[in-house]
Amino acid sequence: MHTAILIPLTFAGAMLLEISRLPAGSLGWLAWCRPEWLCMVTFYWGFQSARGLNPVVLWCFGLFVDVLLGQPLGLNGAILALIAYVVGLNCERLRMYSMPQQVAILLMILLLAETLRSWILNLAGHSGWSFETYVASFITVLLWPVFEALVKKWHLPRSLG
Amino acid sequence: MGALVLLSVVLIVLDTATRWVVPIRSALVTVVAPVQYAVEFPYLLTSTLQFSLTDRNTLVALNEAQAEEILRLSHSVQQLASLKAENDSMRALLDSKARLPDEVTITEIVGIVPDPNRKEVIIDKGRIDDVSVGQAVLHDQGLFGQVIEVGQLSSRVMLIVDQDHAVPVRVVRSGVRSIAGGSGSVDELFLEHVPKFADIKVGDVVVTSGLGGRFPQGYPVGEVATVDSDQRSGFATIRVAPAARLSEARHLLIVRPSEEPSDLPAAVGSEGSLQ
Numbered sequence: 001m002h003t004a005i006l007i008p009l010t011f012a013g014a015m016l017l018e019i020s021r022l023p024a025g026s027l028g029w030l031a032w033c034r035p036e037w038l039c040m041v042t043f044y045w046g047f048q049s050a051r052g053l054n055p056v057v058l059w060c061f062g063l064f065v066d067v068l069l070g071q072p073l074g075l076n077g078a079i080l081a082l083i084a085y086v087v088g089l090n091c092e093r094l095r096m097y098s099m100p101q102q103v104a105i106l107l108m109i110l111l112l113a114e115t116l117r118s119w120i121l122n123l124a125g126h127s128g129w130s131f132e133t134y135v136a137s138f139i140t141v142l143l144w145p146v147f148e149a150l151v152k153k154w155h156l157p158r159s160l161g
Numbered sequence: 162m163g164a165l166v167l168l169s170v171v172l173i174v175l176d177t178a179t180r181w182v183v184p185i186r187s188a189l190v191t192v193v194a195p196v197q198y199a200v201e202f203p204y205l206l207t208s209t210l211q212f213s214l215t216d217r218n219t220l221v222a223l224n225e226a227q228a229e230e231i232l233r234l235s236h237s238v239q240q241l242a243s244l245k246a247e248n249d250s251m252r253a254l255l256d257s258k259a260r261l262p263d264e265v266t267i268t269e270i271v272g273i274v275p276d277p278n279r280k281e282v283i284i285d286k287g288r289i290d291d292v293s294v295g296q297a298v299l300h301d302q303g304l305f306g307q308v309i310e311v312g313q314l315s316s317r318v319m320l321i322v323d324q325d326h327a328v329p330v331r332v333v334r335s336g337v338r339s340i341a342g343g344s345g346s347v348d349e350l351f352l353e354h355v356p357k358f359a360d361i362k363v364g365d366v367v368v369t370s371g372l373g374g375r376f377p378q379g380y381p382v383g384e385v386a387t388v389d390s391d392q393r394s395g396f397a398t399i400r401v402a403p404a405a406r407l408s409e410a411r412h413l414l415i416v417r418p419s420e421e422p423s424d425l426p427a428a429v430g431s432e433g434s435l436q
Contacts, residue, residue: 016199019200019272019275021200021201024347031276059165067186067190068193070310073185073189074170074172074176081166082166124177126325
């Protein structure tokens with residue numbers, strides 16, 4: 001599938017998954033395990049897309065995410081644009097990396113992104129922080145190999161052949 | 162990249178410290194409302210199908226239960242009418258202005274804010290339905306929360322148990338006033354800064370006091386579940402179980418205060434707002 005179609009499709013899917021409803025009550029802890037779909041998609045396209053991601057478009061997209069998640073305007077845009085920028089700078093290297101190396105880099109980026117998010121949310125007056133915040137980062141890296149293989153199948157079908 | 166980060170910092174500061182970006186936020190809320198509906202569609206469809214596929218016996222039983230409930234409620238309403246008349250005449254004797262009833266709008270939850278640190282929901286009424294920031298939201302048993310963000314077609318409601326929420330309350334039995342702060346857990350609130358000798362017991366009903374002017378007075382908030390008096394501290398730890406079934410709610414009432422100012426004291430500080 002053409003990248004110009006696949007990129008918006010994966011971002012739209014990630015946004016829907018970010019806000020989809022999870023079970024409440026006794027399964028309420030599942031909310032901590034929600035993968036960071038948007039960061040994962042940004043990471044993938046940051047180094048796999050030939051042209052990279054446009055930080056300005058990503059930042060504008062982040063504004064919609066901010067509203068959907070009820071977070072301060074500009075927060076998610078900054079995080080996504082920063083991930084795209086950092087990954088874009090190292091895209092050649094990341095393409096050559098093995099899966100464990102990619103997982104390690106992704107985990108580092110996600111943990112830094114979550115820390116940045118928590119700092120800003122606390123500065124903005126949103127109370128509540130705990131180590132559970134980082135659970136989502138670990139779940140995300142566990143899903144990364146499957147996600148990468150699936151998107152690659154659509155993105156670069158010949159590479160699997 | 163530096164410009165984008167700088168722009169984000171400016172926007173975050175403006176969004177949290179001022180009300181200048183409220184129009185931008187409202188416009189964006191309107192744009193993303195269809196996304197919320199799209200995400201909730203499977204749940205709405207499931208509940209509609211469940212209702213459509215309910216068998217006749219269940220429906221008959223439900224109907225009978227509701228008829229009984231209506232009878233019970235109409236009995237209460239009849240008592241309420243005489244009590245209201247009595248109250249009005251007493252207020253007239255005291256030369257105090259009669260309190261006008263609040264208007265309500267029925268609304269439905271169409272989304273839940275996915276952040277586990279936040280207790281917020283999205284409702285299907287917005288500016289076109291005259292919803293505005295600060296309006297109280299009720300469930301059938303008691304206070305549910307307040308509107309914190311309004312779009313054209315939908316709004317965001319913060320639940321009373323959100324850890325950033327506080328509501329001025331009064332204990333019905335003793336008249337002790339306090340602030341009920343959210344705990345972040347869906348089944349408890351805490352009464353803040355209550356002296357340990359205050360007359361509050363387990364089982365006491367807690368209602369909105371109306372102080373602060375944001376919440377109308379007299380709506381049930383919950384029932385005192387535990388009272389712990391720490392000997393070393395001057396304050397008691399009082400846990401309140403919310404009256405409204407917060408996690409089961411689907412339909413809610415938005416309270417639009419009556420136009421006439423009530424005869425309560427004027428707004429006191431920032432009580433009743435967000436902490």
